[in-house]
C-alpha cells in the first residue's frame with residue numbers, strides 16, 4: 001500500500017469530499033514541529049509571541065500575518081503574509097499554502113477602541129472569529145483565541161473573579177469575547193475542535209504599544225516617566241484596581257497552554273490567568289522608586305466606566321492546578337524589567353532618558 005493510500009484510509013468516514021482533501025494534506029505534511037499561523041500579529045502580543053515560537057519551532061514554521069504593512073525587518077525574519085480575517089478564502093489559502101496546523105488568533109478591536117466603532121468591532125471580533133472557527137474546523141486545526149478580564153461585567157464578583165461565574169459585560173469587546181469563548185467551546189463539543197482560550201489581564205510591554213485598551217495607561221506611565229516632563233495624565237482614578245501581566249508571562253502562558261499541555265489535562269477549554277493587580281497610584285509609587293520626581297495628574301474619562309465593571313483580582317487557581325501555570329513577574333519585577341528594556345530601546349535609538 002502506498003503512503004498516499006495509507007493516509008486516505010486513515011481518514012474519518014464522516015468527512016465531506018471538500019474536507020477530505022483538507023485533512024489529507026494536513027496528515028501528509030505533519031512533522032514534529034507545529035506549523036503555526038498568528039493572526040493580527042503586528043499588535044502588542046503577536047510579535048513577541050512569534051519571536052518566542054520561532055526560537056523554539058524554527059522561523060519557517062511560524063507564519064505571522066496581519067492587514068498592515070510592517071517594518072522591512074519583519075520580512076527578513078520569516079514568513080509574513082497578508083491575512084484579513086474577514087476574508088474566508090484568503091484564510092483558507094494561507095492555511096493550505098503554508099500547511100498550517102495551529103492558529104493563534106489575535107486579530108481584534110480592544111475595549112476602548114471597540115466602543116468608538118461598534119459596527120467594526122462586531123465585524124472583526126465576531127464575524128472574523130466565525131471565519132477562524134470555520135477554517136479551523138474544516139482543516140482540523142488546533143485553535144487558540146485569547147479572552148480577557150473584559151469578558152466579565154458589573155454583575156460578576158470582582159475580587160476575586162473565578163473561572164466560572166456570571167458574565168454580563170457591557171462593552172462590545174467583552175460581549176464578543178464571551179461569544180468567542182462559548183462558540184469555541186461549542187465547536188469543541190460539537191465538532192471535536194481543539195479550541196483553547198485564556199483570559200488575560202491588561203498586558204504591559206516595552207517594545208510594542210497597546211492598541212486601544214482600557215489598561216493602556218499602565219504602559220503609557222513608563223514612557224511618560226522617561227520623558228523630560230516626567231508627568232503622566234491618567235484617565236483612570238488613582239484607586240482603580242485592575243489585574244495586569246508582563247508580556248513575557250503572557251507569551252509563556254500561551255506557549256505552555258497551547259504547545260505543552262495535552263487535552264486530557266484540561267477539564268474545560270477556557271481559563272483565567274493572572275500575575276498581579278494594582279491601582280494607578282500603586283504603580284506610580286513603584287515608578288517613583290526609580291524616578292522620585294514622577295507626577296500623575298488624574299483626569300478620568302469614559303474608560304473609567306469600563307474599568308469599574310471589570311475584575312479587580314483574578315482567580316487563576318484553575319490554570320495553576322490543571323496545567324501548571326505560574327507567573328514570574330510581580331509589580332516590582334515588572335517595573336525593573338520595563339525600565340531596563342526602555343533604556344535599551346532609547347540607547348539604541350541614541351536618545352537620553354530621564
Ligand SMILES: NC(=O)c1ccc[n+]([C@@H]2O[C@H](COP(=O)([O-])OP(=O)(O)OC[C@H]3O[C@@H](n4cnc5c(N)ncnc54)[C@H](O)[C@@H]3O)[C@@H](O)[C@H]2O)c1
Nearest residue numbers: 040042043044045084085106107108146148200202203211
Ligand atoms: N493587550 C492586552 O492587554 C490584552 C489583554 C487580554 C486579551 N488580549 C487579546 O489578545 C489579542 C491580541 O491583543 P493585542 O493587544 O495584540 O491587540 P492589538 O490591538 O495590539 O492588535 C490587534 C491586531 O489585529 C489586527 N487586525 C485588525 N483587523 C484585522 C483584520 N480584519 N484581519 C486581520 N487582522 C486584523 C490589527 O492590525 C492589529 O495588528 C486580542 O484578541 C485581545 O483581545 C489582549
Ligand SMILES: C[C@@H](O)[C@H](N)C(=O)O
Nearest residue numbers: 110111148213214215
Ligand atoms: C484587558 C485587555 O483585554 C485590553 N488591554 C483592554 O484593555 O481592552
